[in-house]
Amino acid sequence: xxxxxxxxxxxxxxxxxxxxxxxxxxxxxxxxxxxxxxxxxxxxxxxxxxxxxxxxxxxxxxxxxxxxxx
Numbered sequence: 001x002x003x004x005x006x007x008x009x010x011x012x013x014x015x016x017x018x019x020x021x022x023x024x025x026x027x028x029x030x031x032x033x034x035x036x037x038x039x040x041x042x043x044x045x046x047x048x049x050x051x052x053x054x055x056x057x058x059x060x061x062x063x064x065x066x067x068x069x070x
Contacts, residue, residue, distance in 0.1 A: 009025075009031075009057045009058040009059060009062070010024055010026070010031050010056075010057045010063045011023070011024040011025075011035070011054060011055075011056060011057075012054070012055040012056070012057050012063055013030075013038075013042060013052045013053070013054055013055075014052065014053045014055075014070055015044040015047065015049055015051065015053075016049065016053050017047050017051055018044060018046055020044055020046045021067055023057070025060070038054060039052055
């Protein structure tokens with residue numbers, strides 16, 4: 001979903017190795033980054049892998065739905 005501007009919504013991240021999930025919301029630096037830049041910078045805090053799966057959520061409800069359904 002690269003067509004959603006980075007300034008809108010939140011950044012949903014799931015580790016491609018261990019499956020740990022996180023949501024960066026609002027004014028955090030990670031949420032403001034363009035999606036390709038965030039993919040290169042983020043590292044899993046649980047296993048240390050650098051293979052994030054990113055999803056740009058437009059609303060808080062959409063981010064919560066992503067977190068529950070993943």
